[in-house]
Amino acid sequence: MTARIITIGREYGSGGRSIGEQAAKMLGYGFYDKVLIDLAAKKSGFAIDYIRNTEEQVTPNYLFNLAANGYYANSMFINDGLPASDNLFILQSKIIRELAEKGPCVIVGRCADYILRDRTDCLNVFIHAPLADRVARAVGEYGLPAEGAEKTVQRNDKIRSKHYQYYAGSKWGHIHRYHLTLNSSAFGCEAAAALIVETARKFG
16 A cells, blocks of 8 residues: 655755655655645635744743734634634644545645544655754755854754644654654655655555
8 A cells, every 4th residue: 555645744954845845746646835834824814924934833922822813813713712823733734634635645844744643544754864964955955044054953943843742742753753764864855755755655
């Protein structure tokens, strides 16, 4: 049985998005990453910029989140009074489940492995790499300024870790959460994508 859904968790600067996209093309699967932001914005009434700034952050200040809800969201979406980050997670979870039902796909980030945890056709992958290599990619490919790039990479990892811990209730990047973990520096992005495809075709 070939895995119908592939989720990609990734350290910042590891090339996880590129690897996921390549794997999707090899398999002829749909690919979802930032498009989820646009889908969430369309359905919720949140401003896209707001979603981009909060999708992988957990703000512990409840009153701040309520204020953000009032400013960025339409009234229909905030009737339950939940913090904005929680409302956004609930909405994106619904979108991820709908996409998984729609057809074979690769989904990057957004706690997709946790959200789809009850599916038996889902291959969960985590991409990592040494910090120095991730910093170099962030500067060379993502356009981060060299000065302070290492701190930016580490800060993004911390945000993702806190987000995952808060919503999934477990440690981000822990090997027991995934079927396959890959060091993108050891294999390179193209070979890493090929390994994911090979694993997906043998899955189950």
